[in-house]
Structure formats: C-alpha cells, structure tokens
Amino acid sequence: MRFTRMVSRTLRFDPPEAETASHRLMLRAGLMQQVAAGVYSYLPLALRSLRKIEGIIREEMDAAGGQELMLPALQPLELWEQTGRRAAFGDNLFALQDRRGRPMALAPTHEEVITNVVKSNVQSYRDLPLLLYQIQTKFRDEPRPRAGLIRVREFDMKDAYSFNADDASLDESYQAMAQAYRNIFRRCGLPVLMAEADSGAIGGKDSHEFLLPTDTGEDTVITCPNCRYTANAEKAESVVPRYGGDTGDAPLREVATPGVKTIAALAEFLGVPEAGTLKAVFYMADGEPVFVTIRGDLEVNEVKLKNALHCDELRFAEDGEVQAAGLVAGSASAVGISGIRKVADPSIESGANFVVGANKPDTHLTGANYPRDFQVDILTDIALVQPGQLCVRCGHGLEATRGVEVGHIFKLGTFFSETLGATYLDAEGRNLPITMGCYGIGVGRLLAAAIEQNHDERGIVFPHPIAPYQAHLVGLNLSNAEVAEAADALYGQLNAAGIETLYDDRPDQAAGVKFNDADLLGLPVRLVVSPRNLRDGVVEVKGRADEAAVTAPLGEGAEAVRARLAGGG
RNA sequence: CGGGGUGUAGCGCAGUGGCUAGCGCGCUACGUUCGGGACGUAGAGGCCGGUGGUUCGAAUCCACUCACCCCGACCA
Known part of the structure; x- marks a missing residue:
C-alpha cells in the first residue's frame, strides 16, 4: 500500500478527548473515526488488523472443533420476551x-x-x-460508552455456543x-489473567473472564500471589478476620449518639473499630425496598446482592423511599424491623456485641448479636473483597x-434449552434439555x-500477528530519481515476496515526519531507502521495538524483513 | 439517570454586544530545502451545534433543545 493512496491521515497532536492510550493512539494513527457515542468507523488500517485478529480466532475455534455460521442482528422482540431477557437487558436492548x-430488536447477543x-x-x-460460532455485530445501548473501542454500542463479537448432552461433556467443551x-x-x-467470574442472574455453574491487566481497565481482579486464586472482584470471596473475642452475651443497650450518621462517625464517637459495628444499607430491587446488613468495615458487592435477590434492577434507595419504608437513615438496623425484605452478609456473625442503629434518630444500640436480637430473610455472602x-x-x-x-466463557446449563424447548433423546429414549455453554470475545x-x-511514548508497537502490515518502507528524499527508483524497486520485491508493506512514498515530506509516522503506526519492521544508504548499496532495517537499525544489502530487503520478524521483538 | 465540562474552517484553539470572525496545524500552487515533525511567497476553506427570544445591532446576553467528552450504576 502506498502511503499517498491511503484515506486516513495521522494526527500531529494527541486528540484531547482521548484519555486512554489505545483510544488516543487509534485516533492519532488514523485507525478509526467516531460517528456517535460508542459508534466508530473502522478505517483500512484498523480493518486489516481486525481481520487478522478474526483470522486467529477462526483458526483456534476451528481447531477446537467449532463450525462457523452467521445469525441475524435484527430479531423479533418476541424472542427476547420468551426468555425474559427483554426485561433483563432493559434499556441496553436496542428496540x-x-x-x-x-x-x-438489534441483538446484543445470540443465545435465543x-x-x-x-x-x-x-x-x-x-x-x-456441537460447537457453533460466529463473528458478528452486536448492539448494546450502553449507558456510558467510553475509552474508544473499550466500551462501545456497536461492536463485532466472536460468540460461540456449545451444546452438550450432559455436564461432563459440557466440561470438556468448556x-x-x-x-x-x-x-x-x-x-x-x-x-x-483467567479469572473466576460472576455468571449473572441466569445462573450456570462456572464462568471465567479473560482480563488484560491495565490501569485503565474497568474491572478489578482479585489475585492471591501465593496460590494463584484469581477472580473478578464481583465474584471474589475472602476470609473476613473475626472481630473481637466476646461471646455475644452483652445485653442490648441504648446509647445517645447525637448527630452521628455514618459508620466512621459512629466508630469514632463510641471509640470502637468500624468492624465492631453493623452497617445498614437500603436498596430498591425491581421497585421493592430491601434492607441490607453487613459488618461496618465492609462494603456491599451489588453483583452478589443482585444474584441473591434474583432481580433485574438494583439501585440505592432514595431518601424518600427510605422514609416511606419507615426507616431512619443514619440510625437504622434490622433489630425490631419487619415488613421489609432483609438480607445480611455472614460477616454479621464474625464478631459479637456489635453497635447497631436503634431505629430512632440520634440513638444506637450496643451489644447487638445475631440471631439473638434480629433475624434476616437471606444470609449469604454479599461482601466486596478488598x-x-x-x-x-x-x-x-x-x-x-x-x-x-x-473474553468471557460461561456454563449456561439448561436455562435456554428448557425455556425454548431444545431437547434431545438420550440412549434410553428420555427427552432431556440440551446443556449449553457460551463463549465471547470482543x-x-x-x-x-x-x-x-x-x-x-512514540506510538503503537503492533504484535506481528495482528499488525495491519508487516513492513513499513520509508523512502527519504524521493524527489531524487535514483532513490525513488530504488525504493519503488524494493517495494516491488517486498510485494512479490508476499510481505505486506506500507510504502511511505510521499515525495516531499521531511525525514522526521516520516519517522514519526512510522513510529506512530507501529508496524513491526521499518525499512529505509535514502541517498545515504543507496550510496552504500544497503537498506536500513529496524524492528519497531529495537533501539538501533541494522543494514542489509539493498537486494535482500525481503529476506531481512523475514529474518527480523522471525527474531521477535 | 445523577455530577462536572465542551460545541467557532478538515484538526486543535482564540474571540464578553459594534458591522469584512481570527491564530496554529493541515490543504492548493510555485520556489528553496532534504536523516527525527523545514522555509518563503501567493491562495482556498465558516448557516460560530439547533430553535426561539432580547436588541438599531448577537459567535458574544436570555430560554429551550440537541450532540459529544469525563466521573459513578452495565459488559466483550
């Protein structure tokens, strides 16, 4: 490809709206252009790279026994109502x-x-x-697209689905x-990192996420450096150290706590650690108020809570909703409360004689113990791991x-096959639901x-297998006919040798401009033809990540590129 | 949806009521330069996000509205 024929252009400065490196570099290198929030045009350079990624995905999926097919993005909404996922997706579904x-609906995924x-x-x-897969466009009306291609509303996803007779077979596919x-x-x-992940409201036993560690990531991964336990924070579990050695026989006693509203203030006022208190948090789950109790030093994990409640929508209750439920914000506890769903974290048992709200203003109770002083409807892990x-x-x-x-892989189980009636006859003639798994890569x-x-700091450093081109041929001083001739000839040789080459044939750009663009685009190997090199009968060869260039005889440019690609780096 | 911010040339920005709206980059032509973002000369390029108001006069003031970015609840 000749540089002078490319539609895209590089930007001389960083686009101000882009804060993450990939977003900034993809705009600056002319890989893509924004059309709307979370919607992008992929320019030729990006598309070439995307096609290579797809090629790798296809090879690996096919090697694992996958068969590629293509399903429609446009689907009847009814299909989504049958499985109840119209409500589960809510406003995220483009209807x-x-x-x-x-x-x-424009499909956000394709299980149905x-x-x-x-x-x-x-x-x-x-x-x-059976293992079926496709690489196809998904639509999700995300509340907040961000960071370039990290979170968008229209995107290509490889989604694969396995169909198995039983759990053992599903394990193999998984x-x-x-x-x-x-x-x-x-x-x-x-x-x-391959991390244990939340499998969502639909259930299924296992789920793992593939996470690339980076500061700009949206997820938090909890890892154990000793035993390699790795889990998304949404899913992760931990041991909460017990608070205090008391036996829990202290009596309930009211104490005046004027003006004390927060756990931090309460702990300070009474001179107890935060772990010696119980925190009350109010949520609205599908419109119903929920009373949540957790030890004062811990935070609620809303994903775990949502799973425990089996609800579609979960959010903090607003002040008015808290009052309407007859609760006293700042001094609430489950002691003596009824007529509202109560959920608690097991951490309420990891200690004794807690300080809790008294359910009247400016008053708390000391010596609260579960289950002696209060009961809950659901007692399950809802704590956020720190x-x-x-x-x-x-x-x-x-x-x-x-x-x-x-990437994310799930064991779906039989939810979809049961809901939609996908069954098979086993060897004994029984009609059984097919066991499913699903597997996605954006x-x-x-x-x-x-x-x-x-x-x-200079630009992209493409890994060879996904670079838009393998070689970046830079011609310096191309108004010099001899140099132009030599550069053109080398370009021809590279093409003939099957090396994908971007040829910077701009006749009147300064060397610095061309070098900077080459660094920005980040193709694996850079070749330089110039009057200086031509005098010595050589071409300069430099890997993008290399410190310095080496030279090769002008006629052996293609071999030099191959050698450099094989050398890694 | 809550909070914060921005819409003026292809891109980045300046322009706080006064008539021909400006700067840099980029672009076009010619010339000079030529190994890490050169220089000169001459040009082209604007419904100042939209609608409605205030005013003799609006990019500028007011109201409404739309879009985009960033921070929090969603996910590949």
Whole structure:
C-alpha cells in the first residue's frame, strides 16, 4: 500500500478527548473515526488488523472443533420476551419497530436465536456435542460508552455456543474453549489473567473472564500471589478476620449518639473499630425496598446482592423511599424491623456485641448479636473483597489489579434449552434439555487491549500477528530519481515476496515526519531507502521495538524483513 | 439517570454586544530545502451545534433543545 493512496491521515497532536492510550493512539494513527457515542468507523488500517485478529480466532475455534455460521442482528422482540431477557437487558436492548409496527430488536447477543437453530436440527444424543460460532455485530445501548473501542454500542463479537448432552461433556467443551482462548490471546500478544467470574442472574455453574491487566481497565481482579486464586472482584470471596473475642452475651443497650450518621462517625464517637459495628444499607430491587446488613468495615458487592435477590434492577434507595419504608437513615438496623425484605452478609456473625442503629434518630444500640436480637430473610455472602483480606484457599493476603475484560466463557446449563424447548433423546429414549455453554470475545476491544498493552511514548508497537502490515518502507528524499527508483524497486520485491508493506512514498515530506509516522503506526519492521544508504548499496532495517537499525544489502530487503520478524521483538 | 465540562474552517484553539470572525496545524500552487515533525511567497476553506427570544445591532446576553467528552450504576 502506498502511503499517498491511503484515506486516513495521522494526527500531529494527541486528540484531547482521548484519555486512554489505545483510544488516543487509534485516533492519532488514523485507525478509526467516531460517528456517535460508542459508534466508530473502522478505517483500512484498523480493518486489516481486525481481520487478522478474526483470522486467529477462526483458526483456534476451528481447531477446537467449532463450525462457523452467521445469525441475524435484527430479531423479533418476541424472542427476547420468551426468555425474559427483554426485561433483563432493559434499556441496553436496542428496540425498534418495523414498518408494520412489529416490535424488533438489534441483538446484543445470540443465545435465543442459536438455541432455536439447534432445537430444529438436533434430536438425538448422536447429534451432540456441537460447537457453533460466529463473528458478528452486536448492539448494546450502553449507558456510558467510553475509552474508544473499550466500551462501545456497536461492536463485532466472536460468540460461540456449545451444546452438550450432559455436564461432563459440557466440561470438556468448556476446557477446550478455555484453551482456545489462551491460544488466541497469546497470539495477539496479550498476557491475560483467567479469572473466576460472576455468571449473572441466569445462573450456570462456572464462568471465567479473560482480563488484560491495565490501569485503565474497568474491572478489578482479585489475585492471591501465593496460590494463584484469581477472580473478578464481583465474584471474589475472602476470609473476613473475626472481630473481637466476646461471646455475644452483652445485653442490648441504648446509647445517645447525637448527630452521628455514618459508620466512621459512629466508630469514632463510641471509640470502637468500624468492624465492631453493623452497617445498614437500603436498596430498591425491581421497585421493592430491601434492607441490607453487613459488618461496618465492609462494603456491599451489588453483583452478589443482585444474584441473591434474583432481580433485574438494583439501585440505592432514595431518601424518600427510605422514609416511606419507615426507616431512619443514619440510625437504622434490622433489630425490631419487619415488613421489609432483609438480607445480611455472614460477616454479621464474625464478631459479637456489635453497635447497631436503634431505629430512632440520634440513638444506637450496643451489644447487638445475631440471631439473638434480629433475624434476616437471606444470609449469604454479599461482601466486596478488598485487597489485604485473606484468600479463602490458602489464607494469604489478597491483591487487587485493574483489568480490561477481553473474553468471557460461561456454563449456561439448561436455562435456554428448557425455556425454548431444545431437547434431545438420550440412549434410553428420555427427552432431556440440551446443556449449553457460551463463549465471547470482543474483536475490537481485543485490538484496543492489544494496543493498550503494546505501545510506547512514540506510538503503537503492533504484535506481528495482528499488525495491519508487516513492513513499513520509508523512502527519504524521493524527489531524487535514483532513490525513488530504488525504493519503488524494493517495494516491488517486498510485494512479490508476499510481505505486506506500507510504502511511505510521499515525495516531499521531511525525514522526521516520516519517522514519526512510522513510529506512530507501529508496524513491526521499518525499512529505509535514502541517498545515504543507496550510496552504500544497503537498506536500513529496524524492528519497531529495537533501539538501533541494522543494514542489509539493498537486494535482500525481503529476506531481512523475514529474518527480523522471525527474531521477535 | 445523577455530577462536572465542551460545541467557532478538515484538526486543535482564540474571540464578553459594534458591522469584512481570527491564530496554529493541515490543504492548493510555485520556489528553496532534504536523516527525527523545514522555509518563503501567493491562495482556498465558516448557516460560530439547533430553535426561539432580547436588541438599531448577537459567535458574544436570555430560554429551550440537541450532540459529544469525563466521573459513578452495565459488559466483550
């Protein structure tokens, strides 16, 4: 490709709206252009890279026994109502009407449609297992798109679905997918963490996320440096150190706490640690108020809470809703409260004689103990893991890192097959629901993550397998006919040798401009033809990440590129 | 949806009521330069986000509205 024929141009300065590295570099290098919030045009350079990523994904999916197909993005809304996911997705689902007023949706994912495909094609255990996948555009009306391709509303996703007769078979498919994912990310130059993840309201036993560690990531990963336990903070569990050695036989006693509203203020006022108090938090779950109790030094994990409540929408209650429920914000506790759903974290048992609200203004109680003084409807882990808490497996201190989720695999179980009636006959003639798994990779996000991981202060440093071109041929001083001739000839040789080459054939740009653009675009190998090199009969060869260039005989440019690519770096 | 911010040339920005709206980059032409973002000369390029108001006069003041960015609740 000749530089002078490219539609895109590089930006001389960083675009001010882009804060994360991949976003900034992709705009600046002319890889993409924004059309609307979370909607981008992919220019040729980006598309070439995306196609390479897709190629890697296809190879690995096919190697794992996958079959590629293509499902529609436009779907009847009815399909989403059948499984109840119209409500689950809520405003994130792009809904529209066709010309006859029929409700339609732009699909955010494809479990419903693929389950119907399998339902009408699979009757027997002999037809299983199946692994089907596609690379296709998804639509999600995200509340807040951000950071370039990290979070967008229209994006290409590789989504795969496995269909198995039983859990043992599902495990095999799941493991095969996990391995395929590891291969894909390694080939894209990404050192990902595989973390235990929340599987969502639909359930299913296992779920893992593949996260690229980076400060600009949206997720928090909890890791144990000792036993390698790795989990998304949404899912992670920890051991909460017990508070105090008391036996819990202290009597309940009221204390006046004028003006004390927060846990921090309460702890200070009474001279007890925050772990010696119980915190009350109020949520609205699908419109119903919920009373949540957790030890004072811990935070509520809303994902865990949502799963415990089996609700679609969960949010903090507003002041008016708290009052309407007859609760006293700042001095509330579950003691003596009824007529509202009560959820508590097991940490309320990891101590005794707690300080809690008295459910009247400016008053608290000391000596509160569960279950002696109050009861709850649901007692389950709803705590957010914090670094420094202890690993549930080995007791070592946990650490937290930020990461971008680039892939996610789920064991779905039989939710969709049961809801939509996808069954098979087993060897004994029984009609059983097919067991499913699903596996997603965001292709554009993977590119963004790769750039996030592989760049320096000068620009992108593309990993070879996903670079738009392998070689960047720079011709300096091309108004000199001899140099132009030599550069053109080398370009021809590279093409003939099958090396994808971007040829900076701009006749009148200064060397600095060309070098800076080459660094910005970050193609793996740079070749320089110039009057100086021509005099010596050589071409300069430099890997993007190399400190210095080496020279090769002018006629051996293609071999030099191959050698440099094989050398890594 | 809550909080903060921005809309003026392809891009980045300046312009606090006065008539022909400016600067840098980029772009076009010619000339000079030529190994890390060169220089000169001459040009092209604007419904100042939109609508409605105030005013003799609005990019500038007021109201409404739309869009985009950043911070929090969603996910590949």
